[in-house]
Amino acid sequence: MIIDCHGHYTTAPGALQAYRDTQLAAFKGGAGGAPPPDPRISDDEIRDSLEQAQLKLQRERGTDLTIFSPRASAMGHHLGDESVSSRWSRICNDLIYRVCKLFPRNFVGVCQLPQSPGVPPAHSAAELERCVRELGFIGCNLNPDPSGGHWNSPPLTDRHWYPLYQKMVELDVPAMVHVSASCNPNFHATGAHYLNADTTAFMQFLTSDLFKDFPTLRFVIPHGGGAVPFHWGRFRGLAQDLKRPPLEELLLNNVYFDTCVYHLPGIELLCKVVPLDNILFGSEMVGAVRGIDPRSGHHYDDTKRYIDALPLAAADRERLFSLNARRVYPRLTVRLAAVGA
């Protein structure tokens, strides 16, 4: 089974975005602006939104299951307030739940958290618990910068985040570190903010003892880890200069990278420098880059092709495509057994 650990519902029916627009307009209208009713989306609309996109691409590319979450760039934690973020997250997560119920062999859910700038991460624990215990989700996306590009929350290694980590550990679910849109004109969302957040989170982990406090806490750093594998020697050397343990010992029981790197040389480097046990197949489809690479004739984000091109043993391939995901997301196996997959 080939498990794609990184897919977002970027093709959700238009009623979802219409709801969001109305919700934010009502918020801007102040206390007088009542929030709109929940969006009405039929099962057929959900099926249509996936059929010519994620499901078609799964078939064409030969992948089986996508760990699926709400559109990351639309989480928009910097918009509205805690109540707005809470309702928006619940609606987005409920929609993912419906996707997973309609296509239980194709999708398994990961939730958006109702983060909001200045609001304690503890307030996100209830939605995480609801999604895991009631909706069968297997993880969450955690935004290290709910301000959307101003980076004024404490680092992920600060005790500020600990109550949420306690809940993650209790539920035995990992988080993908994933920012949302950028409202800072310096940072293009998918071309800079996403990658910067990945690099930033890794270096925060490197300089902290977070995983002494939470030995079973697990993070997936998407987009191949941002700049980290390309600068693996720099990070090894920084750890050494800072008198930290080697990266393997310090981080690699807790930190994983996906394969959302859109060319073969990048995937080659990733799989050369990062231990294969720490790499999870992912494509981010349908996501950041939608075009076809004229050099290859295939979609940039068809990352399975790059991995297929590597001279890997069958057992290593199985780790990348399946076993590592099952290990990092232990609820995945339970979930698949429940649907007979």
Place this chain on the structure above:
Amino acid sequence: MIIDCHGHYTTAPGALQAYRDTQLAAFKGGAGGAPPPDPRISDDEIRDSLEQAQLKLQRERGTDLTIFSPRASAMGHHLGDESVSSRWSRICNDLIYRVCKLFPRNFVGVCQLPQSPGVPPAHSAAELERCVRELGFIGCNLNPDPSGGHWNSPPLTDRHWYPLYQKMVELDVPAMVHVSASCNPNFHATGAHYLNADTTAFMQFLTSDLFKDFPTLRFVIPHGGGAVPFHWGRFRGLAQDLKRPPLEELLLNNVYFDTCVYHLPGIELLCKVVPLDNILFGSEMVGAVRGIDPRSGHHYDDTKRYIDALPLAAADRERLFSLNARRVYPRLTVRLAAVGA
């Protein structure tokens, strides 16, 4: 001749930092705190500070000339105010000038700019001109985030920066895009802020028409371009999705990367995906990572060894080590001729 395009005076005599400490203390004391007198540093102290560091490493590694600038992490544009930054920059640049005068075959100068948050970049043009015309410098380091990690200046592609670019074009000198220390606890300076700034700047250039306005403006993006080469496919795809020209046409007459990537697989990737004409040899020594890699037995930042290990033709090697730097920094050749090197 092997030219290292990226070296900072990280080993300057202690009197320099003592001056800075006193300067900042006086600033914090308010208008009553008079700035201290300029630091007194003898030629012998300068010689000593280089002999067992940069000069020794040049000899050991077989490099000839370092394009040398004040310590980047100490630029501290976020500290003090315009007047503090202006005096500090002048002192740091004058010290580089003395280094270059003492060792004209080993060092050529690049200046720090007296940037300060909220101050128009135009105010840095005079110091740039002084350094180039009076001190014989061949370029500058430009900080895209003088706030030190809050990223509240306009992007590098905003007209805000244009008066400085006009001066760069007039003088025919490039800028290395280089942030300084981070006062944002989210960003470790050398492990996150530096790399994020590199990625951020590249994506700003990708989404703008800056080089239509300034066809001869040139930037070196250090640290191998941050995350960019590792994600070259992503950036090619983003340019395509955004209906921009191919990267080669859009950026590669104006944007260059150095080789400050501290392991062989990273250098291999860089030289595989980025055209060799756009890569300048650099080491950042003595800089971000000072240790010896136990796997190789050599310094992480001895980047010449990685390039030596590549199967490059002699002509390509010469481009990387020398010709590209002479092309990007045209005043370098003039400078070298002046000292008979």
